[in-house]
Amino acid sequence: MAVAETHIDGEMAPGHGRSGLLPGGIAGPALGLLVPVLAAVGWELAVRLGWSSGRLVPPPSVVWETFLRLAEGGELGRHAAATLSRVAVGFGAGVAAGTFVGAVTGYSTFFSRLLDPTLQALRAIPSIAWVPLFILWFGIFEASKVTLIAVGVFFPVYLGVMGAVASVDRKIVEVGRAFRLSGPQMVRRILLPAVLPSYVIALRSGLGLGWMFVVAAEFMGASQGLGYLLIDGQQLGKPAQIVAAIVAFAILGKITDWLIVAATGPFLRWEDRFARHEAA
C-alpha cells in the first residue's frame, strides 16, 4: 500500500501543470488508480478503526491474507488451472466453430441465407438456458461445462467474423483480382488482413463471455475451479475467499485479454485506433 501511495504522490506532482494531464503524460494511468486505491485504503481504515466489523465485506488486508494462504497451499493454483483449462478448451472450440461458420456465411450469400436465420434464433436464447439440456446430454462433468463455454464464445465470434468478411471492401478485393491473386493468395494477402481488426474485437468479446460462462458452468456443480471457490465461500460463509476468487478471475481475465492484444498488436500497427492506443 505504501508503495502504491508513493507511486501516486510521485506521479501526481507534475500533474499540476497542464502538460502532466495530457493523455500521453504519466499522470494518465496513475489517475485511474486513485479511486480504487482510495476506496481500499478507506475501507481498511474503517475496519481498523472499528467503524465496521468487516465480517461480510472483508478489508483488503484480510482478502490479501486469504489470497496468499490459498496461493501458498497450492489450492488457488489448482482451482485456477482447472478454470483456465475449461476456458481454454471451450474458447478454442467456440472460436474454431465461430470462425468457420462466420467465414462461410460472410463469404457466401447462399450459406448466409441458409444458416444465419437459425443461428440468430439460437442466439436469442440465453445461453444459460441450455444448462439443463447440456447436463442431460453430456453429464455433469467437463463436457457439459466446456460446451456451455463454447456456445457462449461462438456467437460473438460468429457475428464478428461474418460481418467482417461480408464487409471487406470490394474495391480492395478488385486490386487483388487485377494483380491476379489465386484464391488462397486472396485469402492470405487481402481477406485475412482486412478482417483482422474486427476479428480481434470478436475474439476479445468472445473471451469475455467465455469467462462469464465458466463461472456459470462451475456453479452448476464442480469440485474444483475458481467458481467452486465462490460457491464454497458462500456455503461456508467465507467472504474473503469469495473476494479472493473474484480477484483471481479479474487477474486471469485481464491477462488473457492482454495476450490477445499483444499477440495481434504487431499486425495491427497500421490501424489509426491502435496507433493512438500505443501512444496513450
Add this chain to the structure above:
Amino acid sequence: MLVLDRVGKTYHNGVRALEGVSLSVAHGDIVAVVGGSGCGKSTMLRAIAGLDAPSRGRVVLDGAAIAAPHEKIGIIFQEPRLLPWLTVAGNVAFGIGHLPRSERDGRVARALARVGLADKAQAWPRELSGGQAQRVAIARALVPQPEVLLLDEPFSALDAFTRADLQDHLLALWADTRPTLVLVTHDVDEAVALADRVLVMQPRPGRVFEEIATGLARPRDRRASAFDAARGRVLDALDRSLERAPATAIA
C-alpha cells in the same frame, strides 16, 4: 497492339452499357476516352483490364485474347486503393511478390524515387495526402512493367493543382518505358494534355461517336492556340454526341 473487336456489354439488368466498340491502339500510344455519364467508358476499361468480361466481341493484346486480368496490363483506379495494412513500399511491391527479394526491393526503391516518395517507403497509407497516395498507386501499377496501363479517372478526386502536377508526372513516367496508356477521364483538358487520340463516346448504348487526333507535340503548352483548338474540337464533338447545341451558342 491492343485491339478491341466489336466489344459489347449487356448487364444482368438488361442495360446495354457498350455496343460494337472497335479500337486498335499501337504500342506506346496514349488514348483518352471521354464522354457523358453512362457512355460505357469505365465498362470498356474494365473489359480491357479483364475484370468484367464483355458479352460480345473480344479484347486482344498482341494476338492473345484477354478474358481475365493479364500480367501485361496494369490498372489505376479513381481511388488509390492502397492496402492499409501494408507500408507504402509493401503496396508498391504488391504485384511483384513472385520476384526474388533483392530484385523486388530494387524495383520498389527505384519506383518510389521516381514518383518522389523515397522518404515515404516505410509510411502507412493513412499518413499520405490524396496526391501522394495516388502516386503510390501509380508506382504500384508501373512496377510490374506493364505493356498497357489503364487509368480510370485517376486524378478526378484531386484538386486542380495536384492534378496538373500528376498529369505531368504521369507523362514523365510514361516516357521511361512507353507503355500503351488508355485513360478514361471526364476532364477534356486532361484528355488533350495527355493523349495522342481522344475517343469521344456516346451513351445509350455506349459506343464510339468520334475519334479525334490531337496532333500536338510533347511537351504541350496548355496555353498554346493549338492546344485550344484541339480542346475546341473535343468539346464540339462532345456536344454533338449529346445532341445539344455547342456551348458557345448558349453562351
